[in-house]
Amino acid sequence: MTQTLLARRGALIAGASLLAAGLLPGRVFAQAAAPAAATGPYTLPPLPYANAALEPHIDAATMALHHDRHHAAYVTNLNAALKDHSALAGMKLEELLAKLPEAPEAVRTALRNNGGGHANHAMFWQIMGGQGGAPTGELAEAITRDLGGFDKMKTDFNGAGARVFGSGWVFVTVDKAGKLAIASKPNQDTPLMEGGRVLLGNDVWEHAYYLKYNNRRADYLAAWWNVLDWSKISQRYAAAKAGTLGI
16 A cells, blocks of 8 residues: 555544544534434523634634533433423422432432533533623622632632542532632532532533643633633622522
8 A cells, every 4th residue: 555545544534533523623523413402491501602702712613512512412411311200300400409319319310410511511601701800899809708819719719620630610609698619529510419509610621621722721720711701700699699599
C-alpha cells in the first residue's frame, strides 16, 4: 500500500472517530445524530443566548454539545424514568429532588442522575451570558459578610472546583436568610437534594470545557467568571430571600 493511500486511510479513520465522538466542527459536526426528543413533564429550556455568545471563554462547539446533547439527554432520561410514576411526574423538580429517598428504589438512581443533571444545567445557562465583572449591592455585601469578599470567594470557589475528583459541580448556596456558602458535589448531585438552594454553580465535568481547555480545568474555572451575568444572579439572590427560588 502506497504512502498516499496509507495517509488517506489514516485520515478517514481519524475523521470517523471524531464524528462518532461528536467533535468535528462545522457542517460535519452538525450531521451527528441528535438525541430523541423528550416526551414527559420536563422540557429542555432553550439557551437564552447564541452558542457563540460566551466566546472566547467558552467556545460555541462546547456550548452546542453541552446544551443540545448532554442536557437534552438528561431531560429525555428523566422523563423516561417518570413514565410510570405519575405522582412523581407532577412534582416541581426541586421537590422531586428533595424527596429522592421516598422515590421507588427502581428509579431512584435515574432520578438522582438525570433530575440533578436537568436542574444543574437549567441553572447553569441562566447565570451566564453576561460580561463578568463583580456583583454589587446587597449581594456584594453578602459575599463580603459570608465569604470574605469577592476575590476570596473566587479563590475558594475555584479551589473547591479543582478538588472535585472526576466529574461534579461547585456551587455557592443561599438560604432564606441570604446566607451564602460554597459547596461541591459529585456527578450531578445538587444541594437541592438536601432541601438547599443554589445561587450559582459551575460544571466541572470534562464535557463542559475539554474541547477548549483539554485537561486544564483550573484555566476553565478562572475564565468562567468572565461570562457571568450578575444581574441575573442578584435576581436569584432576591428570590432565595423571598422563598421563591426554585432550581
